[in-house]
Amino acid sequence: MVTLNHYLWVSGLLFALGIAGIVLRRNALVIFMALEMNLNAANLALVAFARYNHVVDAQVLVFFIIAIAAAEVAVGLAIIVALFRRKQTVSVDELNSMRL
Amino acid sequence: MNWYAIQLECLLAILAVVVLLTDAFRPVRDARRIGLILSALVGLTLLYSFTMQPLGEAVFQGMYRLDTLALFFKRLFLLATAFVLLMSAEFVERIEAGRVEFYVLLLLCATGMLVLASANDFILMFVALELVTICFFVLTSYLRRQVPSLEAGTKYLILGALSSGLTVYGIAYLLGITGTANFEKLRAVLTEAPVGEATGLWFGMVLVLAGLGFKIASVPFQVWAPDVYQGAPTPVTAMLAVGSKAAGFVLLMRVLMTGLLPLEPVWGPVVLGLAGASLVYGNLGALPQRDIKRLLGYSSIGHAGYVLMGVAAVNALGVAAVLFYHGQYAFTTLCAFLAIVAVTRVTGRDDIASFAGLHRRAPILGLALFLAMMSLAGVPPLSGFFGKFQLFAAVIDRAQMDARYYWLAGIGAAAVVVSLYFYLNVGRAIYMQSSDRTDAIPVSWPVRVGLWICMGAMIGLGVYQRPLVDAALQAARVFGLE
Numbered sequence: 001m002v003t004l005n006h007y008l009w010v011s012g013l014l015f016a017l018g019i020a021g022i023v024l025r026r027n028a029l030v031i032f033m034a035l036e037m038n039l040n041a042a043n044l045a046l047v048a049f050a051r052y053n054h055v056v057d058a059q060v061l062v063f064f065i066i067a068i069a070a071a072e073v074a075v076g077l078a079i080i081v082a083l084f085r086r087k088q089t090v091s092v093d094e095l096n097s098m099r100l
Numbered sequence: 101m102n103w104y105a106i107q108l109e110c111l112l113a114i115l116a117v118v119v120l121l122t123d124a125f126r127p128v129r130d131a132r133r134i135g136l137i138l139s140a141l142v143g144l145t146l147l148y149s150f151t152m153q154p155l156g157e158a159v160f161q162g163m164y165r166l167d168t169l170a171l172f173f174k175r176l177f178l179l180a181t182a183f184v185l186l187m188s189a190e191f192v193e194r195i196e197a198g199r200v201e202f203y204v205l206l207l208l209c210a211t212g213m214l215v216l217a218s219a220n221d222f223i224l225m226f227v228a229l230e231l232v233t234i235c236f237f238v239l240t241s242y243l244r245r246q247v248p249s250l251e252a253g254t255k256y257l258i259l260g261a262l263s264s265g266l267t268v269y270g271i272a273y274l275l276g277i278t279g280t281a282n283f284e285k286l287r288a289v290l291t292e293a294p295v296g297e298a299t300g301l302w303f304g305m306v307l308v309l310a311g312l313g314f315k316i317a318s319v320p321f322q323v324w325a326p327d328v329y330q331g332a333p334t335p336v337t338a339m340l341a342v343g344s345k346a347a348g349f350v351l352l353m354r355v356l357m358t359g360l361l362p363l364e365p366v367w368g369p370v371v372l373g374l375a376g377a378s379l380v381y382g383n384l385g386a387l388p389q390r391d392i393k394r395l396l397g398y399s400s401i402g403h404a405g406y407v408l409m410g411v412a413a414v415n416a417l418g419v420a421a422v423l424f425y426h427g428q429y430a431f432t433t434l435c436a437f438l439a440i441v442a443v444t445r446v447t448g449r450d451d452i453a454s455f456a457g458l459h460r461r462a463p464i465l466g467l468a469l470f471l472a473m474m475s476l477a478g479v480p481p482l483s484g485f486f487g488k489f490q491l492f493a494a495v496i497d498r499a500q501m502d503a504r505y506y507w508l509a510g511i512g513a514a515a516v517v518v519s520l521y522f523y524l525n526v527g528r529a530i531y532m533q534s535s536d537r538t539d540a541i542p543v544s545w546p547v548r549v550g551l552w553i554c555m556g557a558m559i560g561l562g563v564y565q566r567p568l569v570d571a572a573l574q575a576a577r578v579f580g581l582e
Contacts, residue, residue, distance in 0.1 A: 015269055022262060031258055038265030042272045049276025057281045058272070061223050065268060068230045072261055075237045079253045082244045092258070095251045098327050098394070 007048030015041035028080050028090040032073075039069045102159040105166040108152075108174055109214045111145055112181075116207035123200040131199035135189025136546055138203050139182050142210075146178040162282050163221040172423055172575040173217035173350045176430055180342040181210040183434040186550050187335040187441045194445075195242060195333070202242060206339065209235035213347045220358075222271045222281040225351060229267070229315075232347060233260045236340065240332040252331025259314065259324040267311025273304030274359075283359035290362040305360055305367060312355065315348030318404045319377040326385070329397030334444065337393055338437035341400050342430045349407060349422060357414070357579045364414060369504075371412040376508055378405030379515040386522045391450050392440060395522060396433075399476060402515060403429065409512055410491045413505070416573070416581045418494035423572035425491060428475070428483035428561050435554030436472035438547060439465045446541045452526055456533040462541035466530045468551045475558045477523035478516050483561035488516065490569075 014037055021034025043062050050058040084090050103110070119138065128134050155166040184206060192199045212231030219225040237260060241253020275281050277300050278289045290301075313321040329337050356367060382402025389395040410422035440450075442465055447454045459466035475484035492509055499505035543551075561568055 015265075018265065022258070028254060028258070032261070035258065035261040035265055038262070039268060042265065042269040045269065045272040045276065049272065053276055053279060055276060055279050057223065058275055061226070061268075061271070061275065061281070064223065064227050068227070068234075068264075071230070071234055072237075072264075075234055076257050076261065079237060079241045079250070079257055082241065083250045083254050086245065086247060086250055092254070095254060097247050097251055098330050 004048055004052040007052075008045060011041045011045040011048065014038075014044065026091050026093050028083070028092055031092065032076055032080065035076075036069055036073065039065055102155075102164075104152075105155060105159045105164055105218070106215075108145060108149055108178070109211050112142070112207050112211045112214065115141060116204045116211065119200060119207070120204045128200050131192045132189045134200060135185055135192055135203055138207070139185035139189060139546070142178055142182040142185060142207075146175060146182060149175050149178060158220050158284070162284065163224045164218050165220045166218055167578045168571075168575040169350070169353075169423075169578040170218040172571060173346060173426075174214050176346055176426060177210055177213040177217065177343055180339065180346075180430055180434065181206065183438065183550060183554075184335050184339045184343075186546055187338060187438055190441050190445060190544065190547060191333060191335050196245060198242075202239070205235050205239050206335070209239065209339065210343065213343050216347045217350050219351065219354070220283050222275060222283075225355075226264075226268055226271060229347075229351070230264060232344065233264060236260065236336070236344065239336040239339070240328055242333050242336065248331035249333065250331075252328045255324050256328045256332075259321075263311045263314035263321065266307045266314075270304040270307025270309075270311065273300050274308065277301055277304070283354060286359040287361055290360070301363070302366060305363060306370075308355060309352075309367065309370065312348055312352045313374065316345055316352065316404045316407075317401050318374050318408060319381045319401065320374075322378065322381065322401045322404075325401055326389075326394050326397035329400065330391055330394040330450070334393065334437060334441050337396070338434060341396065341433050341437070345400065345404065346426050346430070349411070349426065352411060353419060353422065353579070356411070357419070357581065368412065368414060371408055372504065372508055375405050375408035375412050376511045378402065378408060379511050380405075383515040383518045386519070389522065390452055392452050392455065392526065393450050395452070395526070396436065399519070399522075402519060403476075405515065406488060406491055406512065409495050409508060412508065413494040413498040414581065415494060415498060416576050416579070417490070417497055419576035419579060419581065420569070420572040421487070421490035421494045423575055424565070424568055425487040427568050427572065428487045428558070431554045431557040431561070432472050432475040432482075432484055435468050435551060435558065436476070438550050438554065439469040439472065442543055442547050443469075443541060452529050453533075454535075455526065455529045456535040457538065458530045458541075460534075460538060462543055464543055464548065464551060465541060468555055470527045470530050471555055471558055473523040473526045475562075477520050479520075481559070481562040483558045483565075486562055486565050488512075 018034045018037035022031050046058040046062050049055050154168045158165045212228050215228040237257050240256045241250050243249035280286050317325040382398050386398035410418040475482035478484045478488040495505050495509045
């Protein structure tokens with residue numbers, strides 16, 4: 001029997017993977033992918049809550065998150081492309097022109 | 101539809117769309133003039149907002165509140181937007197392409213902030229927060245041929261998206277467990293149910309706090325602030341420092357003092373710790389800085405600490421102090437950035453050394469920047485002094501019951517002393533150091549008007565605080581705290 005907790009564990013796992021990706025990876029594109037994974041972890045949790053706790057608002061929020069994630073990707077990829085054009089790299093370790 | 105409640109937001113959004121379409125069909129030649137006109141229009145909207153009356157009930161199924169607190173912050177955002185548009189008009193010649201879109205994005209960003217001031221529901225809060233954040237992604241990286249701006253944009257993008265992810269995951273838990281996204285209903289649910297049981301609630305609360313902590317640039321979510329402040333175009337930095345920060349604080353107060361008030365024993369010590377840590381980090385970090393925008397980035401972390409003192413106090417005095425502080429901080433910070441924009445337009449450099457001998461090259465810019473620094477440091481009789489005084493009074497008031505708050509007040513006092521050093525350092529460059537360049541820096545009349553308004557407000561609110569204090573106390577009553 002699949003319960004709410006099963007879904008929450010999977011969602012938590014996705015979220016943890018997203019955070020790990022942001023902290024450990026150095027490629028801006030991969031980091032960006034991990035960020036989107038965080039949003040999808042939230043989506044999974046919301047849908048599970050909506051199903052088991054009968055919270056309709058949660059489903060509404062899922063649609064908003066999907067739309068916002070799309071907007072974020074559109075802007076984010078544009079910025080990363082602009083960065084690549086200027087610096088020929090998307091490694092976050094190279095983002096060090098501003099110091100003291 | 102209750103149009104009355106959302107008329108200011110509609111006005112700004114319509115203005116943005118009209119400007120965007122006009123530019124698409126009839127390309128604007130003189131972008132500076134459009135900026136000045138927009139600044140004046142937003143200023144008129146600000147004046148118009150003083151005729152509006154608060155609504156007692158939440159509208160749109162309880163999602164939207166037009167109470168005194170919302171009106172207070174809406175006026176603050178309109179003021180900030182008017183000044184930032186004025187700065188942008190002076191700055192716009194340094195933008196290669198998309199000059200008019202720069203204004204449009206600022207207006208849309210301001211629309212999001214106005215909505216945030218009224219948000220009474222997690223879903224609306226999240227959507228409006230993203231409207232603001234995504235506009236800032238574009239705005240920070242707007243100078244797309246300059247490496248610092250792009251780096252600032254990428255850093256803001258990654259950390260901003262991370263904070264959205266944390267916030268929305270927290271909201272998912274709060275919403276899923278309590279079954280409501282409305283702040284007042286959430287409070288009712290939490291008051292009835294025994295709090296200790298659900299660890300999921302605590303988890304959700306911590307994540308939402310983390311997301312908002314990013315907005316207000318509080319430790320430990322502050323890493324982005326110095327870099328983004330330094331790299332972003334100066335008007336955008338000003339909007340981040342005044343608008344985005346105030347939006348974060350109004351949300352923080354609504355979430356904590358309406359929705360999560362029953363959990364106060366849990367989040368109270370957390371906010372206390374964040375306040376102390378931000379005070380220490382921001383003020384010590386600012387000491388060795390040589391770039392004025394980066395300095396203001398660290399200073400902004402320190403000021404998040406001061407304002408969090410008022411939030412941590414959780415009393416009516418504290419909320420009123422937070423509001424007053426934001427009111428005067430807006431004038432002070434806008435004054436500083438307006439002067440910086442006018443100076444860097446000629447010098448093209450941001451380091452403090454390039455401000456040497458400013459009082460000879462442009463006396464009004466030197467005076468304005470000096471007064472702003474002194475007000476930020478909290479030197480009487482400027483408004484920053486009274487703002488800090490109120491925050492300390494609120495914390496001391498709370499300390500009567502909880503001795504830990506004496507520590508917070510002590511850290512705050514030490515931070516004020518430390519901060520005098522780096523603020524005075526800027527003043528020293530302006531008045532005591534001479535530079536080999538002595539040619540005058542031209543100051544256009546709109547900038548002059550803006551600077552005089554800001555300086556008048558800094559001195560006026562320092563000497564005669566009554567009107568703003570009354571407005572702040574009235575708005576603070578929204579929460580019904582003692």
